[in-house]
Amino acid sequence: MEKAFDTLDSVGPGVRAWRFKVRILRLWNLYSFAKPNQLNSIEMVLIDEKGDKIHATVPPHLLNLFRFKLNEGDVYRLFYFKVHKVSGLYRTTPHPYKLIFQLKTKVQSCENNGIDRFGLSLSNIRDICNRTSGHEFLVDVVGLITGISPPKEYVFCGKITPMIVFEMADYSGKCECIMSGDDVGDLEKMLGCGDNGLPLMIVQFAKIRNFRGNVAIQGVLSTRFYVNPSIPEAISFKNGLPIEGVETLSSIPAFGFQPKPAFEDDFLVNYPKISIVNLLESVENGIYVVGATVDGLVEGEDWWYPGCSCARIVSADSGAFYCKPCTKRPFEMVPRFRVKLKVCDGSGQAIFIVFDDDMNKLLGKHCHELVALSKAKNAGYYPPELELLKGIQLLFKVEKNSGRDVLFIGSFRVKRICNDVSVMKAFDSVLGSGDSSSYYGLFVKEEFTLFRII
Structure with a gap:
């Protein structure tokens, strides 16, 4: 007759030859953060016939001994474990203890259809x-x-x-x-x-x-x-659903980040088109479309900022980064573009500030790539990719907001950029050759098509 097994709810401190019959409810590999290809441990959640669950870990020095003996969903007889107190913010079960595999831990495959395969503990x-x-x-x-x-x-x-x-x-x-x-x-x-x-x-x-x-x-x-x-x-x-009609819907409603309008709508239809001189003189806040040539970068200004995963800027705080909107200290900051461009259109000059999404599409590279290359090559203040923007003609959808913070004083935030040649020509024809801003449309550099935004 098979000797009785211990139940998971009985696990506690003290030396004991633990014996369990359990199913591996969930199993995953935990890799090193510093070395993503280095396996640090095998983590799992075990469940017994009573439905009780406990976390278990195979430590680094025993990975080769157990990694090919354990499969998610299978049932095993397991013998001899260390018991440790559980802590942290990622606890898989309410059990106050977890099991640690040892060199003498024994693993025997078996069958038991009475152990739940899903082990759900649902919260509303x-x-x-x-x-x-x-x-x-x-x-x-x-x-x-x-x-x-x-x-x-x-x-x-x-x-x-x-x-x-x-x-x-x-x-x-x-x-x-x-x-x-x-x-x-x-x-x-x-x-x-x-x-x-x-x-x-x-x-x-x-x-x-x-x-x-x-x-x-x-x-x-x-x-x-x-x-x-x-x-x-x-x-x-x-x-038990009290909702009617859910079976008849043919698709899931979209929410959150919606696809951007077509360039034709965004730059030719939805917003007023204006020259730089009129943009500067206008007293009315709003969104405007401007055609202009990049005259260069604003010297002495940072071209990127340290960002949180929410895209907001993080600040240094007690040797770490702190994101005020998220009220947290991100483990890792993400470099994001904030490039100040000097632009002109024949009627005047202005400073347009371009952020991450548009710069990614314009350059075909992400900010963290340029930051890493600049550090590796000990490059100058601005990466050469940014210097190559000088002389390029673009359509800018910009926001004029007199109540902006100090970051935008004397400048305009760019909401979107367009370099579609057909849209730019249509923009110029709408303004008319007599308008001062039509200077923009007199020519389009052939090499401009290299910076094609999708």
Whole structure:
């Protein structure tokens, strides 16, 4: 007769020959932050027949011994562990302790269909929104995807990383969920295979955080998700929905970052077209379109700033960076463009300030790349890519705001840039050859097409 196994809820301090029969509910690799290709540990969540869960870790010196013996979803008999107290802000279970594999730990594969394969501990969205971003436990949530934003990109550890934001709703409320990295592609594939109606989604082991001033949930390394799964929790949720009509919707409503209008609409239709001299003399705040030639860079001005993941500037604080809008200290700042251009159009001169998105598209490079190259080559104050902008003609959608802070005094923030030749010619013809600003349209440099914005 098989000897009785210990239950996970009985785990505590003290020397004991622990014996468990558990399923590996979740397993993921944890890599070094400084050396992304170096595996630091294997992390997992174990669940037993009673439904209790505990975190377990394979430390670095035992990776080669256990990494090929453990598979997510399988059931094992496990013997002999160290027990450590749990701490930190990414706790996968409420259990106060975690298990550490040892050299003498034994792993035996077995079968047990009585151990839950999903191990969900669902929270409703209202309860999640009542918690703070410092909540230490990861959460599970089920809801309908009621809105989704177009994918965005940001720089993380020097790499361009995709990000997507979607809105989840249940009977108690709604919140935003952020996914990034490989999860974005996986989610898009799952959504593409779904039927009509709003998709039902389960997100497991997600982090509660502050996002755009509200409580949201974010995917982390341990997070996994299911779209329209045929499991009891999903079926029960869908049967209990008090919402009508969700089955008839053919697509998920878009929200958040909307696609930009076509160049023709943005630069020829939506906003008044104006020369620089009239822009300077105008007393009316608003958005205007100006055609001008880049005359150079404003000397002695920084061309980039240290930014948070929210794109706001961070400041030095006690040896670290601090983002005031996010009220946090980002682990890593991201260089972002803020380039002050001197421009002219034959009627006058002005200073236009161009930021990250437009500079990325104009140069075909990201700010962190130029910062790294400048440091590596011990280059001058401005990278040569910025110097090459001199003499280029562009259309600028700019904002005139007399109430701007000191950063914009005597200058104008650029909202968007266009270098589409057909749009520029149409812009000049609309102004008419008699207008002072039509100087811009007299010629378009052939090499200008090298800087094609998509």
